[in-house]
Amino acid sequence: xxxxxxxxxxxxxxxxxxxxxxxxxxDLLGLEVRTLERRFDEMFGCSPQxxxxxxxxxxxxxxxxxxxxxxxxxxxxxxxxxxxLFREFRQRVGCTPCAWAGEPDRATFSQRIPSxxxxxxxxxxxxxxxxxxxxxLAAAL
Numbered sequence: 001x002x003x004x005x006x007x008x009x010x011x012x013x014x015x016x017x018x019x020x021x022x023x024x025x026x027d028l029l030g031l032e033v034r035t036l037e038r039r040f041d042e043m044f045g046c047s048p049q050x051x052x053x054x055x056x057x058x059x060x061x062x063x064x065x066x067x068x069x070x071x072x073x074x075x076x077x078x079x080x081x082x083x084x085l086f087r088e089f090r091q092r093v094g095c096t097p098c099a100w101a102g103e104p105d106r107a108t109f110s111q112r113i114p115s116x117x118x119x120x121x122x123x124x125x126x127x128x129x130x131x132x133x134x135x136x137l138a139a140a141l
Contacts, residue, residue, distance in 0.1 A: 012055065019078045020052045057092045060085065065103040073097065 017079065018024035026036045033048075040048045056077055063073045072084040089097045 012059075015052055015055050016059070018052075020056045021050045022052065026050060050086070053092070057089065060089065060095070060097065061100065064097055070097050 013109070014028040015025055018028055022036070023033055026033045036048050040046060040051060044051065054131055055060075060073050060077055064070070069080070069084050070085060074082045076084070079085040084115060089100070089127070093100055095103070
């Protein structure tokens with residue numbers, strides 16, 4: 001029996017389901033937090049927390065582009081309030097969510113957030129880290 005290799009969409013659902021928090025994310029993937037941290041550091045030079053925060057911002061950017069209000073985005077992504085969303089968005093993207101949503105040329109801002117291909121490399125990383133007994137991501141979702 002071979003290990004289930006998580007697909008990018010499964011990883012995104014797990015990240016969202018975990019509230020973009022490392023411990024619940026690791027639990028969903030059947031990994032110890034320290035193992036997850038080591039693998040992320042080896043492959044990406046960043047922590048799982050940083051990867052999850054970047055994914056959260058990509059999701060926020062997509063929701064804003066789809067016309068969601070900042071209040072709706074903050075609630076959907078598990079921010080305590082709108083000001084927390086604004087603070088993190090400004091830090092990671094370089095502008096406010098409102099400025100980004102109204103910007104016709106978003107490419108300059110989007111360069112600070114990883115692409116889908118960079119995120120999909122994580123599936124390979126995790127498939128090398130988990131055992132068939134522990135990696136039951138599809139069932140957990």
